[in-house]
Amino acid sequence: MGPQPNRTAQCPLEGSVVVTPPRRGHSGNPQHRAGDSNVAGLAARKAAARLLAAVIDARTPLDGLTDNEHGHPQYKALDGRDRALVRAILVTALRHRMTIARLLSKRLEKPLPPNATALSHILHVAAAQILFLDVPDSAAVDLAVTHAKSDPRTTRFSGLVNGVLRSLARAKQEELAPALAATSEAPQWFVERLTAAYGAEKTRAILAAHRHEAPVDFTVKADSALWAERLGGIVLTTGTVRVEKLAANVTDLPGFADGAWWVQDTAASLPARLFGGIKGQRVADLCAAPGGKTAQLILAGAEVTAVDTSKNRLARLAQNLDRLGLTAELVPTDLLDYRPARLFDAVLLDTPCSSTGTVRRHPDVPWTKTMADVEKLAALQRKLLAHAVTLVRPGGRIVFSNCSLDPIEGEELYSAFLTETPGVIDDPIRPGEFADLDPFLTSVGTLRTTPADMVLESPGISGLDGFFAARMRRSF
Numbered sequence: 001m002g003p004q005p006n007r008t009a010q011c012p013l014e015g016s017v018v019v020t021p022p023r024r025g026h027s028g029n030p031q032h033r034a035g036d037s038n039v040a041g042l043a044a045r046k047a048a049a050r051l052l053a054a055v056i057d058a059r060t061p062l063d064g065l066t067d068n069e070h071g072h073p074q075y076k077a078l079d080g081r082d083r084a085l086v087r088a089i090l091v092t093a094l095r096h097r098m099t100i101a102r103l104l105s106k107r108l109e110k111p112l113p114p115n116a117t118a119l120s121h122i123l124h125v126a127a128a129q130i131l132f133l134d135v136p137d138s139a140a141v142d143l144a145v146t147h148a149k150s151d152p153r154t155t156r157f158s159g160l161v162n163g164v165l166r167s168l169a170r171a172k173q174e175e176l177a178p179a180l181a182a183t184s185e186a187p188q189w190f191v192e193r194l195t196a197a198y199g200a201e202k203t204r205a206i207l208a209a210h211r212h213e214a215p216v217d218f219t220v221k222a223d224s225a226l227w228a229e230r231l232g233g234i235v236l237t238t239g240t241v242r243v244e245k246l247a248a249n250v251t252d253l254p255g256f257a258d259g260a261w262w263v264q265d266t267a268a269s270l271p272a273r274l275f276g277g278i279k280g281q282r283v284a285d286l287c288a289a290p291g292g293k294t295a296q297l298i299l300a301g302a303e304v305t306a307v308d309t310s311k312n313r314l315a316r317l318a319q320n321l322d323r324l325g326l327t328a329e330l331v332p333t334d335l336l337d338y339r340p341a342r343l344f345d346a347v348l349l350d351t352p353c354s355s356t357g358t359v360r361r362h363p364d365v366p367w368t369k370t371m372a373d374v375e376k377l378a379a380l381q382r383k384l385l386a387h388a389v390t391l392v393r394p395g396g397r398i399v400f401s402n403c404s405l406d407p408i409e410g411e412e413l414y415s416a417f418l419t420e421t422p423g424v425i426d427d428p429i430r431p432g433e434f435a436d437l438d439p440f441l442t443s444v445g446t447l448r449t450t451p452a453d454m455v456l457e458s459p460g461i462s463g464l465d466g467f468f469a470a471r472m473r474r475s476f
Helices: 042-058 080-095 097-105 117-132 137-150 155-182 188-210 224-231 271-275 292-299 311-324 371-391 411-420 435-440
Strands: 216-220 241-243 261-263 282-286 303-308 329-332 344-350 392-402 424-426 447-449 467-474
Touching: 042 080, 042 117, 042 137, 080 097, 080 117, 097 117, 097 155, 117 137, 117 155, 137 155, 188 371, 216 224, 216 292, 224 241, 261 292, 271 292, 271 344, 271 392, 271 467, 282 292, 282 371, 292 303, 292 311, 292 344, 303 311, 311 329, 344 371, 371 392, 371 411, 411 424, 411 467, 435 447
Parallel strands: 282 303, 282 344, 303 329, 344 392
Antiparallel strands: 216 241, 216 261, 392 467, 424 467, 447 467
16 A cells, blocks of 8 residues: 555535534543443444544545554444444445435535535445445434534534435435446546546446455465365356355354465466466565465465565564465565575566555545555656566566556556666567466556456456556566
8 A cells, every 4th residue: 555645535525514613622532422422333333434534534544444453443442243334334435435425415405515524424424324234224314313413513413414314215215226327436536547548438347346345265275166165156267266255254264274275366366377387486575465476476386585664564474374384585674675695586576556456345545545646656666666677687587566457557657667677678478378367468468457357147256456467577
């Protein structure tokens, strides 16, 4: 994930209503007052609104906010069941943000002003439950009204909250489908970038895929058919085992404790395969955590060095490898400072990026990133790639990849790099070289996947993360 600028995002509900600020002298958290702490479910809704504000207003990634160890205090104070509810509300509110905004705006005599963000978040949290989650409408409405009354920033609008949400609940059967058809669920900058890169039709397919929760993919050590049967999934053409919805926590599934597999989107499993035969070769996996690609390289017979700047992420990688019964040399260092004693036979660089290819799993991404972030990350990737090629011996291969949908971080960056970098030559992926990858090859021999690819029987089992990968050699 890239740097998170502390800028306020524009809420889709804007206008000219004046909102009363918190009263001077009010003590404690404005989201909490004595007397409402025992209302069942209220703490979860308050946490959801607070975290939605952090995502939309402060561009804070959702995963960090909902981390069970280091997440937001208001989230960590909840029990496991309420944490799951908060997570479901937030993912839903972000996945369908524009549809929710459209249906709420229809019920307002005048749009909400930019400083009415607290009120907007209360409405979005409740609307997500009413429109998309299995929560009684009455509970969603009543808790939103109680929430509004408990916050001095919104207490005078509790009647508005009640009226808007009850109207929404009555009309959802009639209005939801047309609203879904009329919205793209993404901020304008993101829609424009996708359209410029893929055209209007492919963009619509990508955005439609973003409305569906991603399936869970497993890379297995051996016998994909056996593990598909045990896990209740299917085997994709890439060899990945795919399950639409898990019946248990990942750690409780068969094969987890034995290290028979690891969770890895099928698109993320493709770059490591592009080296071909690497048995006995010294291979560096740069920016390696959490280690899925590291594990692939080890299983292919390589002697692997895993490099990552984060000691914590590298520690998690070590835990993952230990569970899988695999070993690698682990190097905690900034990649730009890394100078190995010996050059490698091959190098895999899966760079930090905007993560716009993972919106199905992380619907906060379009709302926490801007075009400026994409450009900054592309500049960083260019520096990392320039250094990565110095770590491989002449004649050795380099695979460059990331999970961005934007050509600035993929196709355009790679083309410019080849033109500007002496001693590096293109090593295109040939049709038929990896038969199952042919649908994802570009005309110039790079690899590109999008969430609209790999269309199967239903949206819930289809698609894959957006990925770019290219292969090159060091010529001298």
